[in-house]
Amino acid sequence: MPFPHEQSLHEIITRVSAQLEAAQLHFGHGTDNAWDEACWLVETLFRRHAETAISAESVFPQAALPELEALLEQRITGRIPLAYLLREAWFAGLPFYVDERVLVPRSPLAELIANQFSPLLKKTPGRILDLCCGSGCIGIAAALQYPQAQLCLSDLSADALAVAEININKHALEERVSTVSSDLFDNIQGKFDLILSNPPYVSEDEYRALPDEYLREPELALLTDAEGLDIPLKILRQAAEFMHEDACLILEVGNSWEALQKALPDMPFMWLDFEHGGHGVCALSKAQLQAIQA
Ligand SMILES: C[S@@+](CC[C@H](N)C(=O)[O-])C[C@H]1O[C@@H](n2cnc3c(N)ncnc32)[C@H](O)[C@@H]1O
Numbered sequence: 243m244p245f246p247h248e249q250s251l252h253e254i255i256t257r258v259s260a261q262l263e264a265a266q267l268h269f270g271h272g273t274d275n276a277w278d279e280a281c282w283l284v285e286t287l288f289r290r291h292a293e294t295a296i297s298a299e300s301v302f303p304q305a306a307l308p309e310l311e312a313l314l315e316q317r318i319t320g321r322i323p324l325a326y327l328l329r330e331a332w333f334a335g336l337p338f339y340v341d342e343r344v345l346v347p348r349s350p351l352a353e354l355i356a357n358q359f360s361p362l363l364k365k366t367p368g369r370i371l372d373l374c375c376g377s378g379c380i381g382i383a384a385a386l387q388y389p390q391a392q393l394c395l396s397d398l399s400a401d402a403l404a405v406a407e408i409n410i411n412k413h414a415l416e417e418r419v420s421t422v423s424s425d426l427f428d429n430i431q432g433k434f435d436l437i438l439s440n441p442p443y444v445s446e447d448e449y450r451a452l453p454d455e456y457l458r459e460p461e462l463a464l465l466t467d468a469e470g471l472d473i474p475l476k477i478l479r480q481a482a483e484f485m486h487e488d489a490c491l492i493l494e495v496g497n498s499w500e501a502l503q504k505a506l507p508d509m510p511f512m513w514l515d516f517e518h519g520g521h522g523v524c525a526l527s528k529a530q531l532q533a534i535q536a
Pocket of ligand 1: 462463
């Protein structure tokens with residue numbers, strides 16, 4: 243039903259939130275509840291349509307009402323993550339262009355980047371690799387946190403790299419951030435002070451049980467093998483060769499963390515805690531990775 247004219251943002255958000263809630267959607271792509279998602283949708287359309295800054299007295303622009311209704315309809319009937327509909331996701335407080343070619347950014351690594359990986363790094367990293375970069379959100383946020391660093395963003399998917407390029411341009415980082423098409427480390431050159439990776443790690447069983455919203459994301463971004471360990475194990479096996487002596491590998495494996503620990507009982511995994519949610523992220527030094535290989 244169309245919204246009546248001249249409604250405050252609060253009124254609109256309340257209605258949208260109720261509709262999202264009633265539709266029993268899954269919220270896991272940038273928000274975890276209907277109210278936050280309604281705020282995100284309404285604020286984004288306000289920003290795109292209104293000519294004034296947002297305030298408590300703001301009225302929702304009438305010109306944006308048809309778009310609001312169309313997006314709501316697509317979100318509800320298509321179970322499409324809002325980030326894809328808006329062509330925008332927020333990560334580490336930064337906006338990123340996204341579409342169905344990439345995973346919607348949501349890695350807990352954002353919190354580590356904001357805290358400059360304290361206390362994991364012995365010195366400011368000069369060269370950083372974002373392996374399996376998708377939209378480039380992790381590498382780009384790290385580049386903005388370390389203004390002197392050179393960043394390499396790599397992915398197997400040409401589609402993902404095209405989106406990463408859009409985001410490199412969006413944040414004007416062309417001089418310090420480059421992309422490489424690579425199956426894990428195959429085409430990676432040189433050594434790094436920090437390797438960041440949120441690779442595919444979802445097991446087949448977990449994938450089959452995921453809500454529809456996740457099936458809108460590229461399968462290559464989520465699934466690896468039946469156990470969800472194939473790519474994380476390859477990264478653990480190969481990373482040391484691409485690390486400087488004091489370098490650190492930060493690897494996200496989500497719910498596969500227990501299976502990974504079982505598969506490598508001697509690996510001294512340091513599983514990190516997060517203030518803002520998330521789990522299954524470990525930190526390993528080059529020495530630790532080499533010791534296990536030996
Ligand atoms: C979980 S997504 C993460 C994307 C991004 N880092 C983020 O946090 O939003 C994993 C990414 O790994 C890429 N990928 C899958 N297999 C790969 C491989 N063998 N080598 C390199 N990248 C791969 C996918 O294309 C996808 O972009």
